């Protein structure tokens with residue numbers, strides 16, 4: 221059986237959990253919750269990188285990196301159209317992932333004791349996040365990230381919802397009403413409701 225290692229709060233792992241539900245494979249994949257940055261984590265015997273999501277295939281191959289896992293899922297159910305098929309959608313996927321990566325770096329910096337935080341890193345990531353969210357507001361207002369659910373929409377929704385609940389220092393909604401509405405609608409989907417971090 222295929223096994224997904226995840227942690228409930230990870231936006232990267234959530235993309236895979238949402239995608240599994242959306243393409244109808246969630247019941248065929250064993251989900252194992254893993255602790256992170258923990259030498260005793262159940263994940264480490266399978267993945268020396270120690271990050272979630274990690275997908276262990278039924279032949280024992282272990283995939284790390286969310287985008288590799290999403291593209292593998294796409295090969296299982298190609299008709300679901302999970303992986304972006306054209307350049308516009310690939311570009312949208314890249315922008316959403318860029319926001320997620322920047323938020324992850326920002327969040328990692330904020331988790332350090334205050335005296336260890338780099339003001340330069342914090343400022344850079346705040347600027348990056350605002351710049352990207354402004355661009356996303358325009359993209360969504362011009363019809364981007366619309367249509368059937370795919371990995372680009374899943375990525376954007378996962379990072380925005382992460383900002384909503386976990387990275388609260390980023391007022392991502394301010395001045396971005398279209399992006400806010402887009403988020404509020406997509407997170408009503410059963411796949412997002414079922415994977416909401418507690």
Ligand SMILES: N[C@@H](CCC(=O)N[C@@H](CS)C(=O)NCC(=O)O)C(=O)O
Pocket residue numbers: 229230231232233256257269270271272273284285286287324
């Ligand atoms: N580039 C990776 C990032 C995954 C990632 O950073 N996951 C975090 C949780 S959100 C993690 O597992 N952190 C544990 C660690 O860094 O040791 C991906 O796309 O899968």
